Amino acid sequence: MMNEDQVNAIIQTWRDTQEEDLKPEDYKQFQNLGSTCLSECDSEQLLKFIQDEKNQGIVKSMGCVLLAPLVKEVIKKDKSLDHCQAAITHLTKTCRPNELLCSLHELIEDTDPGAISETILTLLPHLQTVLLRLDEKKAACVGMALSAVHKQLSRLPVPYTQKQEDADAYGLCRCCTALAVFTKPFIEEVKRKDANGVCNTEDEELKTELLKFCMRSLREPLLEAELHKDRQSPLWLFAVEIMVTLPAIKESLSGLLFFSSLRRSTVMNNSQSKESRACLAYLLFVQLITIDSFPAVFSPVFVLQCNMEYINQLLSSKKESHLLKGLELFAKSLECVQDNSLPVNLLELKSFYSVPQNLRQLLTDCPIHHLRESGLQVFQLFINKLDAEAKHKFFRCMLKTSNHTGVESYIIKNIRNQIEFSMKPENTNKWFMGMELLSLLGLVLRLPQGTATDLLNSMDKIMESLNLLRYMLIRDKELRNNANVWEELCKIKDEYLKMLRVCISISRAYYSAELKALKEDQKLKAKEARDAARSTRLIKSITVKHENVSNMSPEVQHQVLQSALVTFDLMESLIVRIEEITDEKLSKST
Template sequence: MMDEDQRDTPEEDLKPDDYQRFKNLGSACLTGGDDAQLLKFLQDEKNQGIVKSMGCVLMEPLLNEVVNKEKGLDYCQAAITHLTRTCRPEELLQSLLQLVEDIHPGAISEIIIALVPHFQTVLLRLEDRRAAQVGLILSALQRQLSRLPVPYTRQQEAADEYGLCRCCAALAGFTKSFVEVVTGKDGNYVSAAEDEELRMELLKFCMRSLREPLLEAELNRERKSSLWLFATEIMVTLPAIQASLSELLFFSSLKKSSLVDNSQSRESRACLAYLLFVQLVTMDTFPAVFSPVFVLQCNMEYIDQLLSSKKESHLLKGLALYAKSLESVPDNSLAVSLLELKSFYSAPQNLRQVLTDCPLQHLRTSGLQVLQLFINKLDAEAKHKFFRCMLKASNHAGVESYIVKNIKNQVELSMEPGNSNPWFLGEEFLSLLELVLCLPQGAETDLLNSMDRIMESLNLLRFLLIRDKEPWSKTDVWEELTRLKDEYLKMLRVCISMSRGYYSAELKALREDRKLKAREARDAARSARIVKSITVKRGNVSNMSPEVQHQVLQSALVTFDLMESLIVRIDEIAEEKRKIGH
């Protein structure tokens, strides 16, 4: 492969051309199928000087052979193993890291799986700065792994088409030996400076792994998937390297210099909180001294982070963490001061976005359950403030109707003996009722889109009027309630009248349209011109089929009748109360 003169050339006299020629000769052997000959050359005792000096350049062609061909793999693997034990470890690491940086997207998992065992061999040969090199390697490997799609379903994970699961298993095995270095053979923590640096690098690896790929994956203890096993390895590693879970989750923001990559730490900690509190991984190592309210307050930051995402995996974790964090909190115990915290405002608003915008039914269903659970935990004043906030900000009739229903439940509860409070019975309640009995667009309000909220508002109004006046007797609330009722019903009647006129006209136009289409059979040309004219005039529902148009218009008119009958009943109740002096 190389003549005697070149074998004996002193290392300082070697030129870049010599390295390139050596690489070309090695590549030619591999291309020609002479894998055995190349291995024999590399193992020959007489060639160890040149192999030590220039062997690094053969790592790339050898690795490509391992990835791309089935024959001669044993020879290539043996050659790579020999180089990792012979070449200078510092130079070899640089070569291997460069190979990682230059990986083709289609060969990421194959290259990583092939390289990881050799990284370990080279690292163990280093005499100093081992921890820093471990950090460089893990960071480089994770950057490449982040380019691979994360399998989500059982089928995708079982197929592992892109090799992400296999790579994660390889990385878990790779880091385990260094965790043992940090903990010491007998499991006790070693405080040497080098071991401290290694501990920090392993912590960064764990936190990056929690963000990518674990935050994207479905992680459930009932489903012992490959990524679940990787997640449990990460969670076991953290306490093993003396990383305090409570410090990471609850107090990391108080530190000026974070132990983890700042740009990624919040998402990483969100995944950590999910695995700890929802899936209970390593929960037995977590201190039991924190109150449920404190845990909720700290987790709200992560809940907010997860619910602000559009990804199903993030939303599932956010909803589950929200529910789990609320479970241990006593009902009616969360003070209004908590709502002043940024996360206690934004997390419910993100939850509202899930309820109104998320296309996945199971997430909306879970979201509604979490919303009710959150409401249950608020004290009376906090409920009052939260309801006001949601009515002002939601801009969605379905959410607003749900809030109004909760308001009615709170008023009913407040009327029971011993439960009286001003937030749902006294003067403070009027400011909330004013928001409920409101049509933001006035007479122009779209009654069909607002139907849920309007019907719940009328039901609340009827409930208030049916109940005895005594709870309000010491204040002017009853008179103000009557005034709000009168103004609301007056505007609602105007709105119903305008809407009924509009939809009746639409229905009449649709019937005319049907007559025109019947004439089309007798006079196609003339009918076509007329239909075109009518369709342009009735553009509001013209994209529907005539049958659907008819159904929608008839339903609208029935809805208006229902609203009007409820209004009439409310007026009758108010008149009865007035006549009997209530």
């Protein structure tokens, strides 16, 4: 430990030494003296030293090394907070900007993971001061600073609920608010120079760096956040700032979304760029932020076609926040399109194939109920917008590729609705009343594995197909207008019902035998329990609805097997009813 006289002697030596003659050990000793003052709770004395007119040469030369200990002290939030803040403020106005930027950048890069928001909130105002002092290479330095800050903020969890956002436990919301303040003067500078028509290469570079910041922010944290215009949360306000900034720096929203004009996206790969633009589309068309300034010349079909790329990006994700935004963007993009208007050629586009397939996967695999519920509504909305030929092609595609009885039964319901719609004279068309209908019925009225088809797993599709058959036989008058269609329909029907009867007969015999074996097994087990004579016999293993029956309790096994037999009875009763209707129609026609 040095005494006061020794410290004063060293300080005097520094005052008398030219900057170029200062050695690395002088910088280290200066930092140690500052750290000692702080550790001994003498921040006021350190502030006096830094502000002393006689020491400005020392401060200008070596003051940057004090930033790290001062910032650490501020983050601790002890009694010396005001003195340390004042000291940092003085250093940022006195030291050389380039040296300050290096020191501040190191502090951001080396942020303690447990103090990210505190560090960013402490540094941003001072970082802004230093950047505004720059005359040369300001754009590159602004970009480097924004990138470093965003890298740290991306490590913070994004609050998803209102309660989490209000609590802001990790400080992300406060940091986003501070970032909006931080960028303001640079945005204003761009706007001012644009207005005066004096933009140079440096100004264009600054626009590019601000664009990169906006696009990164759209991807993280805004794509992850739950945003609602009726709740003016910090993240919502940050989203508004980003959306307002883009036009302010002369970046066209329609250009970014529709014409891939992200010409300066040199730091983002393609998927990141798509995620950013997907969030941009969501904020514009769903949350309607800055929608008043968006050109109204684009048709709803064109907007939908362009947005499908972003909808596909969002629905390809496994994250709830992405899926929810994708569903909402899809719904909003469809709402403005006229019913029965989307032409079949759109289905040739890759996105118009991928989006419904992703939606189908969400409906069948997603464990989150409200997403499946919303997904089904959007699925139906999409079907409603297709014209007759497009519906026909879409139904064929879904029946061939879905491999899910629930989805197939839903498609069959829609086929029935389209047949009913097409029976009206003003809606008649060949796709659901002419020969083209037969290709659809060929996919509907078939058993994928023939007599080996698992009727229980295919139950939804089979019951809906029988209901469709019954409906068409009841409404035969309209269908008989085309004799060829009616004749072919009857052939498909007869073949299907014949195959289905055989399948039901085989399945009923199998399940009845299993039920009988189960009852006998239970009797045997009861006898064995009484006699304790020999080990329990295992019943044969069968699979029902993806559950192994032999792994169930005897009571549940009995219930499942009995339910299977009831299902076969229901199917057969529908078949009988269809044949009765057929006979009734034949007797009337003779």
